[in-house]
Amino acid sequence: MTDNNQQNPLESIEDWEDDLLERYPEPATTADKSKEAYRNYEAPARDTVKEFYRLNHTHQTYDFVLEKRDNFLKFDKKEMPVWDAFTFLNQLVDDSDPDTDLDQMQHLLQTSEAIRADGHPDWMVLTGLLHDMGKVLCLFGEPQWAVVGDTFPVGCAHSDKIVFPEFFEENPDTHNEQYNTKYGVYAPHCGLRNVHMSWGHDEYVYHMMKDYLPESALYMLRYHSFYPQHREHAYEHLMDKHDQEMFKWVDLFNPYDLYSKVSTPPNWTALKPYYEDLVAKYLPATLKF
Numbered sequence: 001m002t003d004n005n006q007q008n009p010l011e012s013i014e015d016w017e018d019d020l021l022e023r024y025p026e027p028a029t030t031a032d033k034s035k036e037a038y039r040n041y042e043a044p045a046r047d048t049v050k051e052f053y054r055l056n057h058t059h060q061t062y063d064f065v066l067e068k069r070d071n072f073l074k075f076d077k078k079e080m081p082v083w084d085a086f087t088f089l090n091q092l093v094d095d096s097d098p099d100t101d102l103d104q105m106q107h108l109l110q111t112s113e114a115i116r117a118d119g120h121p122d123w124m125v126l127t128g129l130l131h132d133m134g135k136v137l138c139l140f141g142e143p144q145w146a147v148v149g150d151t152f153p154v155g156c157a158h159s160d161k162i163v164f165p166e167f168f169e170e171n172p173d174t175h176n177e178q179y180n181t182k183y184g185v186y187a188p189h190c191g192l193r194n195v196h197m198s199w200g201h202d203e204y205v206y207h208m209m210k211d212y213l214p215e216s217a218l219y220m221l222r223y224h225s226f227y228p229q230h231r232e233h234a235y236e237h238l239m240d241k242h243d244q245e246m247f248k249w250v251d252l253f254n255p256y257d258l259y260s261k262v263s264t265p266p267n268w269t270a271l272k273p274y275y276e277d278l279v280a281k282y283l284p285a286t287l288k289f
């Protein structure tokens with residue numbers, strides 16, 4: 001195994017989402033509460049997914065997050081027209097696997113098209129189109145565990161409702177008394193805007209878009225992988241009333257991300273004029289990375 005493989009155990013970053021579907025086979029709204037017990041973390045996940053979470057839980061520390069924010073939130077890496085950014089993201093195809101999932105653009109279009117078909121506002125359609133743009137972090141050489149995976153607050157105790165909680169034993173913050181109490185560096189119900197989340201594509205795309213989209217869209221972008229809260233309700237003690245209100249939007253968004261995959265790819269040529277207008281309505285001509 002090369003160093004790179006050791007840092008990137010997944011054959012494709014989509015393997016993380018495939019595993020999410022196994023953990024959450026139904027949307028929260030339709031899932032029968034009595035089935036909670038069947039959310040079985042002991043079930044043998046693919047070894048690569050397990051190894052991915054071991055790396056994620058070991059290395060996502062409070063200091064790591066501050067360092068990544070400092071580096072990537074300067075947005076001094078690249079600047080490109082919006083549609084070039086999608087082409088750039090699409091380089092993230094998994095060429096090791098011949099019958100791989102749809103490419104990044106297909107997932108984004110399927111998400112946005114499902115939102116559009118249900119008659120939601122256009123900014124939400126655009127949110128569907130953009131929500132995984134932060135995965136370009138992989139193309140800047142970031143390891144998989146610092147790009148995808150369930151997100152969680154850092155700087156306070158890790159909930160045992162996070163998938164594979166046992167791997168936090170290897171995280172230095174678990175043994176740092178500044179960070180290992182229920183509230184850690186935070187105050188009760190301080191509001192998530194005051195909480196640092198583990199670093200990944202969600203936080204990055206939120207900062208990329210924060211000047212252009214309504215707040216409800218920004219919550220969807222920033223917390224779409226925060227399964228420990230939007231599916232497990234493990235961090236209510238850090239949320240304020242405003243977060244509770246806004247998480248209705250996160251809950252509305254999640255099923256479109258997780259359950260909109262169909263095998264027929266959307267017809268991009270037919271859809272292009274609509275999306276070009278939509279992007280032009282909300283976003284500047286170029287995006288900074």
Ligand SMILES: [Fe+2]
Nearest residue numbers: 131132224225
């Ligand atoms: Fe995502």
Ligand SMILES: [Fe+2]
Nearest residue numbers: 107131132257
């Ligand atoms: Fe997604």
